[in-house]
Amino acid sequence: MNILVLLLVGLVAGWLAGLVVGGGYGIIGDMVVGVIGAFVGGWLFRHMGVAVGYGTLGRIITATVGAIVLLALLRLVRR
Numbered sequence: 305m306n307i308l309v310l311l312l313v314g315l316v317a318g319w320l321a322g323l324v325v326g327g328g329y330g331i332i333g334d335m336v337v338g339v340i341g342a343f344v345g346g347w348l349f350r351h352m353g354v355a356v357g358y359g360t361l362g363r364i365i366t367a368t369v370g371a372i373v374l375l376a377l378l379r380l381v382r383r
Contacts, residue, residue: 313360314338317367324368325375337371345370 315331318338322329329337345366349356356362 309360309363310339310342311335313363313367314342316364317341317371320364320368321371321375324372325379337374338367341369341371341374342367343370344374348373 315335315338318329318334318336318341321337321341322334342363345368348370349366356365
């Protein structure tokens with residue numbers, strides 16, 4: 305069940321990040337970006353000492369911020 309929640313959170317976060325940054329990578333690409341973004345966001349927030357909250361909404365916020373950072377870095381590298 306946890307893997308299903310991780311994939312759903314990753315899908316939502318990747319989709320939101322694609323909307324914010326502009327353009328996504330399709331449903332599978334957005335899911336991958338969202339899942340990796342969850343790890344990036346968790347790492348960033350932990351090192352900054354920021355607590356977003358618990359539960360599904362906190363996970364989505366953390367993953368979305370991480371996915372936005374990841375997409376921004378990917379776009380910088382692509383140029």
